Amino acid sequence: MTLRLRIPRSIRLRGAIYRVRTSRSLNRLETMATFDEKSRTITLAHGLSLRQREEAFLHEVLHAVFPNGVVPSKVEESVVEGLDEPLLEALRQLRWRRADGK
Numbered sequence: 001m002t003l004r005l006r007i008p009r010s011i012r013l014r015g016a017i018y019r020v021r022t023s024r025s026l027n028r029l030e031t032m033a034t035f036d037e038k039s040r041t042i043t044l045a046h047g048l049s050l051r052q053r054e055e056a057f058l059h060e061v062l063h064a065v066f067p068n069g070v071v072p073s074k075v076e077e078s079v080v081e082g083l084d085e086p087l088l089e090a091l092r093q094l095r096w097r098r099a100d101g102k
Ligand SMILES: [Zn+2]
Pocket: 059, 063, 077, 080
């Protein structure tokens, strides 16, 4: 059984709500996803495979969780690229349960 992330319509990160949307105007061959801090929006290209969607989503989440200046912007892309796949691999291995024991 392969587990897949359920991509939410919005996600709260660092106390702010970010909208998650899919757009046909992004060319998935060039850019699978974008993150815009100003509008607090993660945009995924239309037509991605499930695996591409979850990787792209997690990649943009990582951009969103780095507050400005924590990682110098010049290296942020390579840091995020280095983290997205291993983090997804780690998340896939986790089993979540309710804190109330139900
Ligand atoms: Zn990126």
